[in-house]
Amino acid sequence: MKKNIGKKKTGLLKGVMLITKIALASGLSWELAKMLGSKHPYLAPLTVILSIQETVQHSAMYAFYRIIGTIFGISVTVFIINHLEVNGWTIGLLLFGGMLLPVILRVHKTIIHQVALTILLVFVFVHKTNYYVIDRIRDTIIGALIAIIIHVIIFPPNYVKEARQTLSQFGFHLVQLFERTANWVNTNCGSVNGQQLRKDVTNLLQELHQAQKDFKLAEKSLKLNPFAKNKKQILKQNEQFLVQLKVGYIYLSNIINTFSDWSNTDCISKTDQQQWTIQLQMLGRYIENQLNKSSEDRQNSRVSKFHLDLLDLSSISVQINISPELEHYRYQLGLYNETLKFIQELRKDNYY
Numbered sequence: 001m002k003k004n005i006g007k008k009k010t011g012l013l014k015g016v017m018l019i020t021k022i023a024l025a026s027g028l029s030w031e032l033a034k035m036l037g038s039k040h041p042y043l044a045p046l047t048v049i050l051s052i053q054e055t056v057q058h059s060a061m062y063a064f065y066r067i068i069g070t071i072f073g074i075s076v077t078v079f080i081i082n083h084l085e086v087n088g089w090t091i092g093l094l095l096f097g098g099m100l101l102p103v104i105l106r107v108h109k110t111i112i113h114q115v116a117l118t119i120l121l122v123f124v125f126v127h128k129t130n131y132y133v134i135d136r137i138r139d140t141i142i143g144a145l146i147a148i149i150i151h152v153i154i155f156p157p158n159y160v161k162e163a164r165q166t167l168s169q170f171g172f173h174l175v176q177l178f179e180r181t182a183n184w185v186n187t188n189c190g191s192v193n194g195q196q197l198r199k200d201v202t203n204l205l206q207e208l209h210q211a212q213k214d215f216k217l218a219e220k221s222l223k224l225n226p227f228a229k230n231k232k233q234i235l236k237q238n239e240q241f242l243v244q245l246k247v248g249y250i251y252l253s254n255i256i257n258t259f260s261d262w263s264n265t266d267c268i269s270k271t272d273q274q275q276w277t278i279q280l281q282m283l284g285r286y287i288e289n290q291l292n293k294s295s296e297d298r299q300n301s302r303v304s305k306f307h308l309d310l311l312d313l314s315s316i317s318v319q320i321n322i323s324p325e326l327e328h329y330r331y332q333l334g335l336y337n338e339t340l341k342f343i344q345e346l347r348k349d350n351y352y
Contacts, residue, residue: 010162017155022052025150029143033135036142040125040135047143055157056148057223062110063144069114070140073098074133076115077122086127094119156225160235163218164294166211167238171245171291173204177252178284181259186277189263194256201253208249215239241290248287257341279318 026045033041051063076098084090098119102112118136125132151157177200184193218235222228259276262268322330 014157018052018054021150021154022049024154025052025143025146028150029139029146032146033139033142036138038135038139039129039131040139043136043139044143044146047140048147051144051147052151055159055217055221055223056151056225057220059151060148060224063148065108065110066114067140067144068107069102069111070118070136072102072111073115073118074122074137077119078126078133081123081126084123086124091120091123094123152224152226156227157221158225158228158231159214159218159221160231163211163214163235164238166207166214167242167245168291168295170204170207170211171241171287173207174245174248174252175284175288175291177201177204178248178280178287181252181256182277182280182284185259185280186273188273189259189268191260194260197256201249201256204249205253208246211242215242238294241294245287248283254338258337261341 025048029044029048030041033044038044047063047066051059051066053059053062077094080094084094095116098115099112102115122133122136177197180200181197184190184197187193215235215238222232222235225231259268326333
């Protein structure tokens, strides 16, 4: 509950900061455009409003695309504009011709939209004022530059904290799934509980995808961010941990089906159940210890020194042993079992 409230507060603060930046940059760009002689100063804040995105990188790319699209659209229109009437057919023809080349060149779709917008507005307004073309180019550049400068200087977006929170949530839910799987194995791998575990695995996959998306956003938010040097190292360490958690998730999702099949053969002994229960609990506790260590380091403000002990697996031992005769064939047996399950799934699909 507290985490959800914290997320809402963080989201609200980021939203307020974003609209504050847009308002400030819009006002500055308008005044600067007027100082430089623009008769259409609203074009500068229009570019600001469109350009400021959730990260500095996104904003810079959008601003660049808008400038390129504006220049291209004006180039297409300015030479033939005096020879055409303003009506729906000429506008449609100009838009088609102006956007055709960018489409053929396979440029970014934002550039295509800006080309279309520029052609439309230039074609309409140039018949009313002679200043629109130069004002549009100059004010677009002013708005783009002001938007990027304000976005970079005043609390540039940083989504590392959100990514780490998502990582912790996914990690602790994975630990709980390890514990529930261990209890399930210890109680004869019942079919009802097995179905619930599979549902939990599916739900956890959505959390994994969300964590991966948040890490991508966090990585993008650090690009072109002058204050993000230490954050990049922290993000990289947590990305390594996310990779390990993903491997743990894949491992767990695979063995649940294997245990279910093994239990159906009535060949799984009580000793096997106990050994595998201990093994799964040990793996879950190792992940939990790493998550707790990460959480403690954040609370103690030692994030710059934070280092996940990813490679030290000395606290984990293999509880399961196989006979020396089978050791040589363990890879073949593993491949055989996975292949057999895959073929069974394919046959199952063919029944529909």
